[in-house]
Amino acid sequence: MNRIMFFICSICMASLCSARDFEETFLQANRYYQNKEYQKALDLYDSIDRKGVATWHNMGNCAFKLNRHLDALTCWKRARKTATAKEQQELDRNIETAYEVLGKEVDNISFWLFFRRLLDRCSLFFLQLLFLSFWFILFGVLWFFKRYKRVFLATLIPINILCGLTLIAKYRLQKYPVALVKKTSASLFAGPDQNYHVISKVKLADEFSITERCGSWCKVRGSSLSGWILADTLVEI
Amino acid sequence: MIKIKTIINTSVMLVCFLFVFCVQANVQVHMRVLDMHGYELEQVQVGKPFTVEIAVQGVENNVADPTIKGARSFDMHRTSYQMSTMNNRSTVKYLYATQSDKQGVYSLGPAVVQNGNKVVESNILKIKVGHQEIPQKKSESKSNDTMFLKFSVDNEQVVAGQRLEGTITFYTSMPDVSITSVTDPAIDGFVRLDKAKPRQGVEHINGKQYSYAQWRWKFFPKEPGRLTIPSCYVDVAYRAEDDYFSAFASFFQARQKRERIFSDALTINVKALPEYSGIVDAVGQFKNFTATVNQAVAREGDGIVVSLSIDGDSDIDNLNLELQNLPNVFKSYSSKQHVEKGNKRDQLTRKTFEFIVQGMEAGEWELPEQKFTYYDVYDEQYKTLTTSPLILKILSQPSKKKYVPPSNDFSTKTAIDMDGDVGSVFALNTYGHWHEIPERKMPGWLFMVLFFAPLGIWFSGALRRTIVRYKKWRAPQAQWRSAFKIARKKLKLARKENNFSAIYRLFVELFTLRCSVKDCVISQEMTKKILTDGGLSEEQVCEWEEFFNTISAFVFYNTEGGQGQEGLFDQADKWIKVLEDIL
Numbered sequence: 039m040n041r042i043m044f045f046i047c048s049i050c051m052a053s054l055c056s057a058r059d060f061e062e063t064f065l066q067a068n069r070y071y072q073n074k075e076y077q078k079a080l081d082l083y084d085s086i087d088r089k090g091v092a093t094w095h096n097m098g099n100c101a102f103k104l105n106r107h108l109d110a111l112t113c114w115k116r117a118r119k120t121a122t123a124k125e126q127q128e129l130d131r132n133i134e135t136a137y138e139v140l141g142k143e144v145d146n147i148s149f150w151l152f153f154r155r156l157l158d159r160c161s162l163f164f165l166q167l168l169f170l171s172f173w174f175i176l177f178g179v180l181w182f183f184k185r186y187k188r189v190f191l192a193t194l195i196p197i198n199i200l201c202g203l204t205l206i207a208k209y210r211l212q213k214y215p216v217a218l219v220k221k222t223s224a225s226l227f228a229g230p231d232q233n234y235h236v237i238s239k240v241k242l243a244d245e246f247s248i249t250e251r252c253g254s255w256c257k258v259r260g261s262s263l264s265g266w267i268l269a270d271t272l273v274e275i
Numbered sequence: 276m277i278k279i280k281t282i283i284n285t286s287v288m289l290v291c292f293l294f295v296f297c298v299q300a301n302v303q304v305h306m307r308v309l310d311m312h313g314y315e316l317e318q319v320q321v322g323k324p325f326t327v328e329i330a331v332q333g334v335e336n337n338v339a340d341p342t343i344k345g346a347r348s349f350d351m352h353r354t355s356y357q358m359s360t361m362n363n364r365s366t367v368k369y370l371y372a373t374q375s376d377k378q379g380v381y382s383l384g385p386a387v388v389q390n391g392n393k394v395v396e397s398n399i400l401k402i403k404v405g406h407q408e409i410p411q412k413k414s415e416s417k418s419n420d421t422m423f424l425k426f427s428v429d430n431e432q433v434v435a436g437q438r439l440e441g442t443i444t445f446y447t448s449m450p451d452v453s454i455t456s457v458t459d460p461a462i463d464g465f466v467r468l469d470k471a472k473p474r475q476g477v478e479h480i481n482g483k484q485y486s487y488a489q490w491r492w493k494f495f496p497k498e499p500g501r502l503t504i505p506s507c508y509v510d511v512a513y514r515a516e517d518d519y520f521s522a523f524a525s526f527f528q529a530r531q532k533r534e535r536i537f538s539d540a541l542t543i544n545v546k547a548l549p550e551y552s553g554i555v556d557a558v559g560q561f562k563n564f565t566a567t568v569n570q571a572v573a574r575e576g577d578g579i580v581v582s583l584s585i586d587g588d589s590d591i592d593n594l595n596l597e598l599q600n601l602p603n604v605f606k607s608y609s610s611k612q613h614v615e616k617g618n619k620r621d622q623l624t625r626k627t628f629e630f631i632v633q634g635m636e637a638g639e640w641e642l643p644e645q646k647f648t649y650y651d652v653y654d655e656q657y658k659t660l661t662t663s664p665l666i667l668k669i670l671s672q673p674s675k676k677k678y679v680p681p682s683n684d685f686s687t688k689t690a691i692d693m694d695g696d697v698g699s700v701f702a703l704n705t706y707g708h709w710h711e712i713p714e715r716k717m718p719g720w721l722f723m724v725l726f727f728a729p730l731g732i733w734f735s736g737a738l739r740r741t742i743v744r745y746k747k748w749r750a751p752q753a754q755w756r757s758a759f760k761i762a763r764k765k766l767k768l769a770r771k772e773n774n775f776s777a778i779y780r781l782f783v784e785l786f787t788l789r790c791s792v793k794d795c796v797i798s799q800e801m802t803k804k805i806l807t808d809g810g811l812s813e814e815q816v817c818e819w820e821e822f823f824n825t826i827s828a829f830v831f832y833n834t835e836g837g838q839g840q841e842g843l844f845d846q847a848d849k850w851i852k853v854l855e856d857i858l
Contacts, residue, residue: 090708092708128704162716170722173729
């Protein structure tokens with residue numbers, strides 16, 4: 039028993055020490071960044087295991103300073119996935135700048151983008167709780183408020199459907215990883231082989247969701263396009 | 276006797292003569308040139324100090340300092356003043372450290388002394404200033420081979436602006452010599468490289484072992500021509516050799532001699548640079564001329580730091596560069612300059628010039644190549660280093676308001692921005708989580724359980740209600756079907772308990788279930804009719820009536836079952852079988 043306890047304690051201590059080391063690395067990298075030694079800072083940030091929002095954010099900054107704009111965009115997008123609202127505001131500004139530098143126009147007013155941003159800001163847990171709350175209310179009304187059942191149902195059923203769809207959309211977003219095109223120009227094929235017809239050309243930093251994989255090929259879906267593309271032309275976020 | 280008188284007279288006359296001579300002697304001033312050790316010189320060396328001694332003899336009272344004519348040709352300053360008095364007559368010696376930086380023959384003197392109302396003049400000196408120091412009497416020259424100072428340069432033929440490295444080495448064969456100070460050569464622009472600690476070592480010269488201390492100097496001659504670098508000196512202290520009471524003296528630190536050791540002066544030939552039509556930025560040896568920017572993309576009006584850096588062996592401290600051919604859309608300001616000295620001796624020094632450049636118009640602009648022209652002292656030709664052009668992308672200022680972190684404590688921790696612009700695009704995130712925080716989400720199974728729970732509850736309720744309804748609907752048929760089975764079970768139980776009244780009830784119930792009527796409706800007449808309709812004979816009906824009356828009596832008349840009536844159970848069993856066939 040004592041041995042088991044000792045073993046568990048050792049593992050805990052080792053993991054704590056390791057975490058402390060990485061925090062020190064993060065702070066050291068911040069110092070390098072402040073001293074404008076961006077490459078050193080980037081290398082240090084990159085050495086951190088299980089990077090968090092701040093690490094990805096700062097890595098993006100370093101990459102941007104080193105004129106690696108696509109890398110910067112990738113890092114910022116990774117940071118955005120788990121960022122808080124305040125962090126997302128800063129990241130959005132950086133991402134916008136990166137897109138501008140890469141010569142891409144960002145559609146700020148599309149519904150899909152608005153919806154995506156809204157989904158990004160809501161955690162899956164929150165959406166699950168929201169949906170379940172309305173779901174329970176719906177059944178509660180069915181059981182206990184029989185007199186005004188129709189009125190309640192007319193309100194609650196659309197809300198439940200909306201919450202359900204949002205939750206499904208969130209699941210789908212999480213299920214299908216997003217990737218950016220990392221080459222200046224690449225082709226989108228009808229099937230997972232270069233003998234298939236080319237559907238369209240894609241450009242640097244175009245964003246797609248990976249829906250399927252087949253060897254070295256990925257089936258991707260964009261806002262208006264869908265097709266197969268070589269995996270090594272994409273960088274996953 | 277005569278002889279004695281003669282001697283006495285002669286002695287008296289001599290004494291009188293001496294007395295008269297002493298009393299009546301005039302003040303005399305004499306001037307001579309000595310080296311720094313006090314030996315007379317015939318020729319002095321360019322740049323090396325020597326001593327001019329002015330001795331004023333026969334002074335009764337105090338005498339004013341002498342005035343020396345022709346002193347302007349030299350660098351003179353008084354170093355000491357000595358006075359000795361005998362028979363109320365004093366001899367005053369003035370010593371002047373003198374130096375000449377130009378070759379030639381110069382007149383010095385006379386030195387004029389005002390003694391009371393009389394003006395006394397000294398002799399006039401003809402001082403030869405040459406490349407070497409020549410003593411007046413060679414036998415008198417002191418060859419101080421125990422301590423000497425050597426001054427040399429790495430190159431005596433240089434061009435204007437070229438780096439010159441001089442070495443001053445103090446050699447001594449004596450033990451316990453301490454250097455109290457070392458003086459820089461009295462010329463502008465000399466920089467001592469090893470100011471903190473000189474290099475030390477041991478060297479053999481003419482078979483004699485010397486310890487040495489060595490200092491290095493750096494100098495960049497600016498003007499062409501013959502340049503004399505004057506001698507420099509070190510002050511040393513050592514123990515006197517004739518100290519017989521050394522043990523006692525050293526206790527009080529007495530009898531320690533101090534001496535100033537001078538080096539020779541040096542003359543170097545500085546050539547003018549060859550003619551060149553363009554601008555020459557520097558003289559020396561250079562490489563790695565690069566231009567970099569801290570960010571290739573910026574918004575209108577934002578500062579971009581453009582750095583020009585060059586590695587070189589030259590007067591890099593005084594080197595200055597400007598940005599050339601900057602497009603009109605940019606504004607530039609000189610910012611910082613850094614000098615990174617190479618760690619190793621032969622490593623070049625790097626100088627970086629920073630400029631703040633502001634793009635005033637959106638677009639992609641080229642910062643043209645920068646040129647640096649220098650005279651290469653090794654290849655003896657002009658060379659030009661060129662940087663690569665830089666592309667700068669200037670973005671227009673966004674119309675929307677920039678995000679500024681709120682002014683709560685968050686802002687104090689926030690944005691440590693590179694360029695000092697809080698809330699700008701590239702603010703460092705120092706407040707967020709550096710490590711991954713797993714996203715909180717409900718496990719799929721729990722979500723599904725919670726999702727299906729109300730559905731399940733609702734469904735089970737509905738199912739239960741349906742089953743109840745179904746059972747209600749199906750109950751008569753089931754009872755009709757199982758009426759005989761129930762009757763047999765009850766009969767078996769009644770037989771076991773010897774309960775005769777139960778036989779009546781089981782038959783009433785049997786009729787009730789099979790005929791779908793209420794039990795109150797069942798009467799003997801009714802059962803008779805059912806059996807008759809069922810096709811039983813009259814005898815069998817009579818037999819039934821008898822049997823039914825018997826079992827009814829147990830219920831209605833509380834008749835006790837007795838011996839011999841056990842056959843009723845068998846009859847009941849028989850009638851159940853009969854009824855099973857007809858009902």
